[in-house]
Amino acid sequence: METPTVNFIQAMREQIEKMLDEGNLAEALKTANEAVDKCRKSLTVGEEADESLAAALELRSSVYLAQQNYNEVISDANKAIENLRERPEKFSDLGRLYALIGAAYDAQGRTERVIDAWKKAVTYFEKCEPPLLLDVATMTNNLGFIAKAGGDLDSAEDFFLRALKILHSEVGEKHAQTASVSNNLGAVYLAAGYLDQAREMHMMALETRRSIFGESHPDTAQSHNNLALAYLKTGDRSWARKHFEKALEGFESLGIEYSSDLEAVASNYCDFLIEEGEGILSGIIAHRVKELLSAEQPVGAS
16 A cells, blocks of 8 residues: 555656656756655654655656756765665666666766666666566666777677667567667677678668658668668668668758758768769768758857
């Protein structure tokens, strides 16, 4: 049976999540502070008190994360972990708290601490009954990014493959999250020189994104660009050209919000055209993109 304290925490969680969705960070922090203060003042010593305070601290740490107040995220999350100790029924909470700590360390660029926190999150999510496999997939995908950024492509492959296996099992091949991890794995294979595997992963990601989002979507356009780069590495220049054109067309349709992506894709395609001896066409496209971005630049922006 739910207690008044549990109901209070749930109500606070719903309020805070709504405020965060609306971007009302100051009010969200005020509400989170009230929740923490109430749990500290109104409860006696015992497991319920510890759990309620830990839940309130987790809520506040999520607000601090949105505010980019990373030291406070780490402080509150660690205090919550101390309150929960090692009780099996709280393994999911512990996993979420370590995930929050890892996100804060990641924002601070403290790589070793990120890895430690996210690996602990994975451990707790796996120990839940039943295991929280989608949370494991999220954490291992994050760890794959960290490994790739550090040049450890073997570990990155292991992490991404683990995430992909879970997602194939839990949500299926035709899912946006599955496509995202396929794309990440394709980038690892391309960096490692496993070109056929890179092309296969990027093709899988593209096909799924096309079926879910259609062509006029940033993820689909990015997949076209990634696949073009993979084809370029394998020497399939006619296919590379087709996918560069699709990527450029996609980002041109998306507006100023994706200007940096458009510029990157246009640069890739223009370099390709110059290599093909089509410098005039390269210049035309570069000018067209520049004009498009200039026309969409807000008045007064520089």
